[in-house]
Each structure stands twice: as C-alpha cells, then as structure tokens.
Amino acid sequence: MKKAFYHSFIPSKADEHQDHNANTNHYQITRALIEIRDIYPPPTQIPWQIKKLLTHQDVVAGKLILSFSDMFEHVFRYWNIYMANHVILGHKVNVVLWDVTDQKINNKPKRYRNEGFYVEMLPNDDYALVCLELFKDRRLSVDDEIGLCWDHRASIFQFNLLCKTLI
Incomplete structure (x- = not known):
C-alpha cells in the first residue's frame, strides 16, 4: 500500500x-x-533503488539524508501505516541494516542492528537513516557513491558502497 x-x-x-x-x-x-x-x-526489486553521492552533511553527521520522495516510494510503501506514522510524528524507528558490499568476497553481509541505527524525520520533511558505525567501519567520505534499498521480505535496509572516491 x-x-x-x-x-x-x-x-x-x-x-x-x-x-x-x-x-x-x-x-x-x-x-x-x-x-x-x-x-x-510496486516496482520490481531493482537493487539500489536509492543511489546517492555522499555530501559533507551526510559524512559529518553520520546520517544518510534521504529525500521525501525516496522514503515514500521505496521504503514507506512496504511499512505498515503505524510504523510510517510513528516516524512522521517525529519519533525514531530502529532498523536493521546489512552492508552487502563485500558479499561476493566472503558471502556474508555485515549486520548492524543496535540502537544506533534508526530512521528519523528532519525539519525540512526529508528523512535520515542514522548509521554512524557504518560510516566509521566503511570510512565513508564525501562523494562516495552508495546504494540503498529496503528489502521488504526481510524488513531490512541493504547498503552497498558502489564507488569509493580516491583521495
């Protein structure tokens, strides 16, 4: 829905x-x-429905800033009305995130599932996926290209580092 x-x-x-x-x-x-x-x-499960280049704001805050339209089209569509409404009312919703960047190498995604991973609404009606530990583990920096999608079968975010900028 x-x-x-x-x-x-x-x-x-x-x-x-x-x-x-x-x-x-x-x-x-x-x-x-x-x-x-x-x-x-619903759109077919295209890997990395949400693609973005990380900004300075993303990296400093340890948050993936997601647009209003991306959240409504690719995430809230699969959430029930109570979870989506909870976020819209200003509350945080804990989520599970899998980093599948190295899955082809070791066939095991890295799982993040503590209180430090949640979705929140920002004052400008955009949303943030807070994941500071992921930023530290992956050493994410400005202009890195990432892919993100909500796996509705497992109720998790999947993350992939698509392109790392060379410094």
Missing part, C-alpha cells in the same frame, strides 16, 4: 461554526498520513 498525505484545506461545518462562535477565522490546515491502494504494482 502506498502512503500519502491527506491535507484538509476546507473546514468542516462544525469547524466553521466553532470559529464563528469564537469570532475567529483561524482554521488550521491539517495533514494526516493515509494508505492508498496501489494502482500500479
């Missing part, structure tokens, strides 16, 4: 009546997260 924001721009009759009785015209536009049925099937 896809997630979308429902914005209430027009007040209900009860809200209009309440504002009229209080002699105010301060209707607050509200938004709520809702689920909508997919018209089209």
Whole structure:
C-alpha cells in the first residue's frame, strides 16, 4: 500500500461554526498520513533503488539524508501505516541494516542492528537513516557513491558502497 498525505484545506461545518462562535477565522490546515491502494504494482526489486553521492552533511553527521520522495516510494510503501506514522510524528524507528558490499568476497553481509541505527524525520520533511558505525567501519567520505534499498521480505535496509572516491 502506498502512503500519502491527506491535507484538509476546507473546514468542516462544525469547524466553521466553532470559529464563528469564537469570532475567529483561524482554521488550521491539517495533514494526516493515509494508505492508498496501489494502482500500479510496486516496482520490481531493482537493487539500489536509492543511489546517492555522499555530501559533507551526510559524512559529518553520520546520517544518510534521504529525500521525501525516496522514503515514500521505496521504503514507506512496504511499512505498515503505524510504523510510517510513528516516524512522521517525529519519533525514531530502529532498523536493521546489512552492508552487502563485500558479499561476493566472503558471502556474508555485515549486520548492524543496535540502537544506533534508526530512521528519523528532519525539519525540512526529508528523512535520515542514522548509521554512524557504518560510516566509521566503511570510512565513508564525501562523494562516495552508495546504494540503498529496503528489502521488504526481510524488513531490512541493504547498503552497498558502489564507488569509493580516491583521495
């Protein structure tokens, strides 16, 4: 199920009546997260649906900054409404992350699953995947290209270092 924001721009009759009785015209536009049925099937599991070059902000904070559209299209689509709403309300949701960069060599992904790995909403409606330990282990730096995807079968993020910048 896809997630979308429902914005209430027009007040209900009860809200209009309440504002009229209080002699105010301060209707607050509200938004709520809702689920909508997919018209089209979810995208096929393309590895590394989210690709990005790391920025200085990502590296300094130890957070992968993910856009609003990437989270809604590639992650929240597979989460239930309660988990997605929990993040949108400003709470942190712990996640499991697998680093599969060296999987071809040793056939074992490195698993990260402690309290230091979580998703949070940022003030500008973008999201952050906080993973400081991953940044330290991989020695990630500015302009490294990474790939990220949400594996809905295992409910985990998969991470891959696609291209390391040479310093």
